[in-house]
Every structure is written in C-alpha cells, then in structure tokens.
Amino acid sequence: MCQKEIMEKSSGILYRKSCASSAACLIASAGYQSFCSPGKVDSVCISCCNTPLCNGPRPKKRGNSGTVPRAGMITTILFLKLALLSLYC
16 A cells, blocks of 8 residues: 655654555554644644555656756766866866
C-alpha cells in the first residue's frame, strides 16, 4: 500500500510518502488517529491507499534551465578553462 504522513510543526508542514504492507499501514493510521488534528501544531495524520500514486502526485520535471550543475562538474569546467588559458599565455 501507499502511505502518506502529514506532520504539522511550528516550522511548517512536513510530508512523508512511503510504501508499507497493508497491515502496517492500517495499524499506523489507526494508532495516530488521536494525534490527527489538521491545522494544529504537532498534528500527525497518516493515511493509506492502494492505487498507483494515490499518496500524491509525482514531482514535476524541471527543464534544463532549472537544473543546477554539481560541484564536480563546476570544478571540471574551471580546470578546462584554466588549461585553455594557459595555452594562449
């Protein structure tokens, strides 16, 4: 099954999505019912479902303009630029 946990903290709302056996998910959701008070700080709500992606949508894909190069890539580019500059000096 798919499981979704929503925790409301003073710093904001935290979401946790995971897979769980039906027994584990149902036990967890039943055990946290008394802590589920949407809109209140320290609320924890757990829900279970069993269809594809029922615990939330997939994250939207970013285009190439939204990607950030990794540190290793930046270092490689800098070394290549330095090597090219040394050829001309």
